[in-house]
Each structure stands twice: as C-alpha cells, then as structure tokens.
Amino acid sequence: MKTTLLTLAIATLGLVPISAAELRIYTERHYDADLKVFERFTAESGIEVKLVKAGANELIARIESEKASPQADLLVTVDAATLDRAATAGLLQPHGSEALAGRFPAGLAAADGTWVPFTMRARVIVHAKDRVENPPTTYADLADPRFRGNILIRSSTSPYNQSLLASILAADGPEVATAWATGVKNNMARPPQGGDRDQVRAIALGLGDIAVTNSYYLGLLATSEDPKDRAALDAIRIVFPNQSDRGTHINISGGGIIKGAANSAEALKFMEFVTSPEVQALYQTLTAEFAVTKDIEPTEIQKSWGSFKPDFTNLHQLAENTEEAIKIFNLVGWQ
Ligand SMILES: [Fe+2]
CATH class of the missing domain: 3.40.190.10 (Periplasmic binding protein-like II)
Structure with a gap:
C-alpha cells in the first residue's frame, strides 16, 4: 500500500516517465497563473500537462501541418475568432459533453461544441x-x-x-x-x-x-x-x-479539442476542470479575468470597477x- 501511494505521488510530480496520462496543450496564453492551474489539474487528475506556447497563427499552422498525426490535444487561444477559425478549418472536434455545454451563457461557447470559453x-x-x-x-x-x-x-x-x-x-x-x-x-x-x-x-x-x-x-x-x-x-x-x-x-480566452487528438478524454477533463466553480474563482483572483460560468462572485478588485x-x-x-x-x-x- 505504501509503495503504491509513493509511486502515485511521484508520478503526480511528473518525475516518473511511466505510462502516465498526459495532455498536450498548444496555447497562446502568456500568464504565470496558468502554470498554477496546470499544477493543480495534475495534482487532482494525475494527468501530466505538456505545453507549447506560441502565437495563434503559428499554432494553427502547426495543427494544420500535423493533421495526419496530431501532436497536441487541446488548442487554447485568447480570442473567439481564432477558435472559430480553427473550427471552420476542421481542426477541432466537438467535446460532446452536454454537462459542459450547459455551463455558459448563450453565445459564449461554440454552438457545435468545438470550443468552450475559459475566461472573459x-x-x-x-x-x-x-x-x-x-x-x-x-x-x-x-x-x-x-x-x-x-x-x-x-x-x-x-x-x-x-x-x-x-x-x-x-x-x-x-x-x-x-x-x-x-x-x-x-x-x-x-x-x-x-x-x-x-x-x-x-x-x-x-x-x-x-x-x-x-x-x-x-x-x-x-x-x-x-x-x-x-x-x-x-x-x-x-x-x-x-x-x-x-x-x-468582450472576448474570451478558451479552448477546443484538436481533431484526432490521442488524449481527447484528458482534454475534456481539463475543459471541465477549468470551467469548474473553484477554478473559475481562482482565475478571477489570479489574473482578474472574468468567470465565464454562472454564479461566480466577482473579486473585490473586479467589484471596484463597477458592473x-x-x-x-x-x-x-x-x-x-x-x-x-x-x-x-x-x-x-x-x-
Ligand atoms: Fe493579455
């Protein structure tokens, strides 16, 4: 029992390259707060996060060129236009989760489920x-x-x-x-x-x-x-x-699952995690971005701006x- 726990703990820290579940993210976001969110996700799920950071055009070109063998699972951008563009180009696949789709106000997510907002x-x-x-x-x-x-x-x-x-x-x-x-x-x-x-x-x-x-x-x-x-x-x-x-x-930062992604289940898990009430509130505190799901109380700083x-x-x-x-x-x- 002790050994199992220890192995799990080490795997969570990403020190053991055993067949640990992983999630490969292409992201345009540039905030240190994201690393805290990834760490928390890994600690809770055991899924290791691998990141490539670049501008949206570069990431989309990369996904396009890797179509035959996708090297990433989730595309994260800082605007809806890029996500819609990727979806129109057939680079994203619907997440297929009704529970996830129901978390956002009408119009804030892709109607076909190809992407969801993370922050606003x-x-x-x-x-x-x-x-x-x-x-x-x-x-x-x-x-x-x-x-x-x-x-x-x-x-x-x-x-x-x-x-x-x-x-x-x-x-x-x-x-x-x-x-x-x-x-x-x-x-x-x-x-x-x-x-x-x-x-x-x-x-x-x-x-x-x-x-x-x-x-x-x-x-x-x-x-x-x-x-x-x-x-x-x-x-x-x-x-x-x-x-x-x-x-x-307004615009959103959000993400969608890359078509043919090997780790689409892990990507969905991450989308659910990021849009959970806890992480929505955490993002408001860490980056002062607005929550995209319902009933999240704004922070004091956000309240000071007025509604x-x-x-x-x-x-x-x-x-x-x-x-x-x-x-x-x-x-x-x-x-
Ligand atoms: Fe920014």
Whole structure:
C-alpha cells in the first residue's frame, strides 16, 4: 500500500516517465497563473500537462501541418475568432459533453461544441482622473478630434485590437470602421508601443490622457509588486464603453479539442476542470479575468470597477471580420 501511494505521488510530480496520462496543450496564453492551474489539474487528475506556447497563427499552422498525426490535444487561444477559425478549418472536434455545454451563457461557447470559453475579458477605456473633463463613453468617442494627441493604444498586431475593430465592423460596417481607425490613429499620443499595461502607465507619466486596455490588466497592476504600477492605477478612472447601446466589447480566452487528438478524454477533463466553480474563482483572483460560468462572485478588485453590460452580440462574427480589420489597420497606417 505504501509503495503504491509513493509511486502515485511521484508520478503526480511528473518525475516518473511511466505510462502516465498526459495532455498536450498548444496555447497562446502568456500568464504565470496558468502554470498554477496546470499544477493543480495534475495534482487532482494525475494527468501530466505538456505545453507549447506560441502565437495563434503559428499554432494553427502547426495543427494544420500535423493533421495526419496530431501532436497536441487541446488548442487554447485568447480570442473567439481564432477558435472559430480553427473550427471552420476542421481542426477541432466537438467535446460532446452536454454537462459542459450547459455551463455558459448563450453565445459564449461554440454552438457545435468545438470550443468552450475559459475566461472573459472586456476591452475598456481608462482616463486620467484629473485631466479629462468629458471622458469618452463609447469606442466611437476615441476617434473624436477633441482627443487629438491624447489616445494611448497598442499596436494593431495585437489580437485584442483586431478583435475590437472586428466588432465595430460587425456592428457598423466597413465605412464606419475605417473612419474610426483613421480617427483613432490621428488622435494617438505616440506611435503604438508596448502592451496594454504600458498604456495605463503612460497616463501616469503624462504621455497621454486616455488609454485602451483589457480589463484584467487593471487587476494585474493592482496586485503588482512595483509601487509605480499601483500609483498608475490611482491616477486613472475606468469607463466601460457603449453602455447605452450594444455594450462593452468582450472576448474570451478558451479552448477546443484538436481533431484526432490521442488524449481527447484528458482534454475534456481539463475543459471541465477549468470551467469548474473553484477554478473559475481562482482565475478571477489570479489574473482578474472574468468567470465565464454562472454564479461566480466577482473579486473585490473586479467589484471596484463597477458592473457593466457586455456585448454578447458579435462574438461569433469576429472571425469573419478579422481579416478585414487587419486590412483597415494597414490602410490607415495604424502600426
Ligand atoms: Fe493579455
């Protein structure tokens, strides 16, 4: 009995290469918190996790080239467009679990069960507390000439900005979307650089008054070890855009089982684990991303942002609009 326990314990730590169950994940996510979640999953299930991290395009190309003999079991991305794109290309297989499908609000998962959300994020506007009298209340406002020289936003190569413009394309069409991208580009405080957190930090440095960021980065700044990050947060206020119309642009991070995956049962187990109430609450604490399953209490930090109406209308139209969004960014010279 003792020996069995010891063997199990060692296998759990991943030290014994016996025929331990494993799960091979291709992921676009870049957060240390994920490693904690994987460790907990391995400890509970005995399934060892192997990771390949890369950008979405690279991961999809890889899955495409490995079609005959899939080298990964689960694709994890930071937007719905990539997952829909992979599903349309026939690279994912339905998880087939009704219990899993029932965990999410309508529209937040793939209708055919090829992928499910793990976490949700909102693309929000923040502005200098003391320097902006009439802050923008919609994404359209970011293009208003009254904010000339004042907008801080990252590069158009970011899937977060591509997804935002894709949502504007879905809601308002190409003319409005092109005018918007032109207006924002003309309003930029500086050429796009850095990540979302750098835009918030730039407000505190006085480089601009208004920035665009994913919501969870505000949570990461709040818990940062760098006092300057926490001070940056004190200098800003958060706006959830478009509250009187379609709602604030949201996207999900999520995953789907790769077609023909050798470890599809392990992949399903992981999807169930990540979307369990415990891990949903853990993610809210670790990364400040929003839970995607019902009845999970927001954290104190999330509550401090206030509640908001998310735009659930066009999550599944992002994939078909992303290519055009990238074209518009290039056309208007948004780096
Ligand atoms: Fe991110």
